[in-house]
Amino acid sequence: MTTEEKIGQLIQPFGWQAYNHIDGKIKLTDAFKEAVAKGAVGALYGTLRADPWTGVTLETGLSPAEGAEAVNEIQRYAIENSRLGIPFLIGEECSHGHMAIGGTVYPVPLVIGSSWNVELYRDMCRAVAQETRAQGGAVTYSPVLDVVRDPRWGRTEECFGEDPHLIGELAVAAVEGMQGESLASEDSVAVTLKHYVAYGSSEGGRNAGPVHMGWRELLEVDLHPFRKAVEAGAASIMPAYNEIDGVPCTVNKKLLDDILVGEWGFDGMIITDCGAIDMLAAGHDVAEDGQEAAARSLEAGIDMEMSGEMFGKHLLKAHQEGKLKEAALDRAARRVLTLKFRLGLFERPYADAARAGRVIGSEEHRALARQLAAEGVVLLKNEGAALPLKAEECGVIAVIGPNADNGYNQLGDYTSPQPAGRVATVLAGLQAKFADEPERVLYAPGCRVRGEDREGFPLALETAAKADTVVMVVGGSSARDFGEGTIDLRTGASVVTGDSWNDMDCGEGIDRLSLRLSGVQLELIQEVRKLGKKLIVVYINGRPIAEPWIDEHADAILEAWYPGQEGGHAIADLLLGDANPSGRLTISLPKHVGQLPVYYNGKRSRGKRYLETDSKPQYPFGYGLSYTQYQYSNMKVSAGVIGPDGEATVTVDVTNAGERAGSEVVQLYISDKASAYTRPERELKGFKKLELAPGETKTVSFKVGVAELEYIGEGYKRVVEPGVFKILVGGSSVDTLEAELVVKEEAGA
CATH class of the missing domain: 2.60.40.10 (Immunoglobulins)
Structure with a gap:
C-alpha cells in the first residue's frame, strides 16, 4: 500500500454526505468519488443516521431497504473504483437502537440498567445488531460504559448507572450480543466501547470537562467495565474527550498503550470521538496546531479519526516532514484492515435489502422494547397502595403534563425521526387500555418542559377536575428539534407554527445547574394537587429529578427515564397492574443538588451531613418498590x-x-x-x-x-x-x- 492509501484507511468522513437521495434514487457525490479514486477514505460514519444534526428527515431519508441499497452502492463504487478494491467500514450509532429511519427505538441505557436483566439486554443487543448489519452497518459506537458521578451531566441517560460491577456485566452482554459467535455473521456488528475513560466524572458535570481522579480510583472503578468488555472480546474502543491529570485521553499513552494493549491484550481498533483531535490544539491546547495534534494522536495509539478531518489534512504532510513514524502508520492501517477482515467485508461486502425490510422494526423487536421498558421502570413511592389502578374502579383518568403525549420526549437523545403514531406515549397506552370506553381517559398538556408559559393551566385544571385519578407525566426532554410543530397548550392539539418548540433540557452537551423540574412543571402539579384527586406522577427524563415537594405529596411516583417507542404501553401495563414493577435504581436520587455527589459506593471518610440535611439520598442505589413484598x-x-x-x-x-x-x-x-x-x-x-x-x-x-x-x-x-x-x-x-x-x-x- 502507498502511504496515501494507508492514511486513507484511517479516515472516516460523514457518510450521509457521500450521497444524495433524490426522487427515490441514490446518487453518489463527486467529492466522494474523488476521495475513493485517491484512496483517501476507508470508512464512513453515520451513513444511515437521521436526525436534525445530519439534516436527514423522514422525507429525505431512506427506508430500511433503501438504506441497504445505498450502502451497497457505496461499497460497490469503493471496490470497483479504487486501486486495491478495499471495502468500507460503515460505522453507526446504536446506543439504544440503530439510529436510522425505521429502526426499533429501545429504552435508553439508564432504563436498561434499571432492569437489572442482563439476559434481556443481551437479546436486545442481538436484535440491534441484526437491524444494523441488515443495512450494511458493520460497527456500532456503543455501549457507553461511563460511570456516572454527577447526574447534572447531560449524557447521564446514555449510561447504565453509577456502579462499575453492574456496568461491567452489561458491557459483557453487549459484546456477546452485538458481536455474536463470529463478527462475519450477518447478525453481528463490532462494538466500540466508549468513552475511555472517566468521561462520567467531569468537573461540575460539564460535558468533556477535566477529570480530577486518583489513579487507584481510576483502576478500580472507571476502568473496570472496559477491562471486562475487552476480556469478552470487544473489537473497538473510543477514547473520551476529557483529560485526566492533565493528559487528554486521545493522547494518553499509558491508557491506550500500556494498559489497553499491554496489560489487557486488546488487539482491536481505536477510534477517536468526533472532533477530539481538534480539541488537542483548540481546547486542551497540548498541541501547537492540527498537524501536531494529528501526529501525536496517531503515535499515542489512535487508529482512525471519526470525521477524518484532521487526519485527512495533516497526516501525509507530517509523514513527509518526518514528524510521523512509518511504524505508527502501519500499525493503525493494520488494525483497521484486520477488523475489516474479521467482519468478513472482503467476502461479503453487500447487504440484503429484502432482509433489511423484514428484520428492521419487526414485531418481535417491538415486543422486546416493551418488555425492557416495563422491567426498567422504577416504582419510587406507592402511598396507601395507590397503584395499581383497578380498571373497573379507578373511574376517569386525566393524563396531564408536557410528556403525556409527546413521543419524541420519551425517546432520549440519539434517535431518528419517527412517523406519526409509531411511538406509544403514556396517553396512547392508557387509551389503548380503555379502547371500549374512550371517555374515561382525558388529556391536557398543561405546560411545556421548559419556559414560563402557563396558558395551559386552565385546561389542565378543568380536565383534572373531571377525573377521579390524575396521572401527571412530567420530566425532561432530550429531543432535538425535528421541525414537526408543537402542542397548543390551550387546546392540547398538535399545531404547526413554522417555529418548532425545543424543550430540550438533557442530552449530549445539555448539562444543568439544577436537578429540579424545568419550567413551571412543579407549579402545575401543585395546582392540580389542590383539587384533592389521587395523584400519580410519572417521570420521563434522562437524569435524576430532585423535587422534595413531589416526594412528599404525590400518592405514587414512577421513574420511567426515557422508555423508548413502546414505553407508553409498558407504563400503562404498570399503572393498571398488568405488569408488576421490578425496576431498581442504578443511580442514587438526591434530595437536593447540593448533596452531590451521592453515589452509594463512596468512601467511609467522606463526611456525615450538611447543616441543612444529611448526606443520604432520597432514594438509594438498588431501591425500587413492587406490588408485592x-x-x-x-x-x-x-x-x-x-x-x-x-x-x-x-x-x-x-x-x-x-x-x-x-x-x-x-x-x-x-x-x-x-x-x-x-x-x-x-x-x-x-x-x-x-x-x-x-x-x-x-x-x-x-x-x-x-x-x-x-x-x-x-x-x-x-x-x-x-x-x-x-x-x-x-x-x-x-x-x-x-x-x-x-x-x-x-x-x-
Missing part, C-alpha cells in the same frame, strides 16, 4: 474462612410474601472491615433477578472469591488482603442481611 431469610456463608485464593458460597432464601407474582433483584454487596488503603463502605459484587409466584421461596446463591474480594493495593496491584469482610445480601444497597467472611493467609488456619 419480598422477605429474605436463612442467609449463610460457607465456608466462613477461606484463603486469599479461596472461594465461599453465599446462600439466602427469598420469599414472595404478597399476593402477586413479581420479580425481585437480589443484590450482593461486600464491605472490607479494614484495608491498607481506603475502600468504599460497600460495593456491589453480584445480583440476580428472580421471578417468584405468590408464596414461593427460592434459594439464591453467589460465589465470593478473588474477583469479589480483591482491590487495588500496594504498588497499584490487585490483591486480596487477609481480614474480615462483611457479606450483605438484600433488596437494595441499604436493606440487607449481613454475615461475615474471614480471609486468612492459610485457608482454615
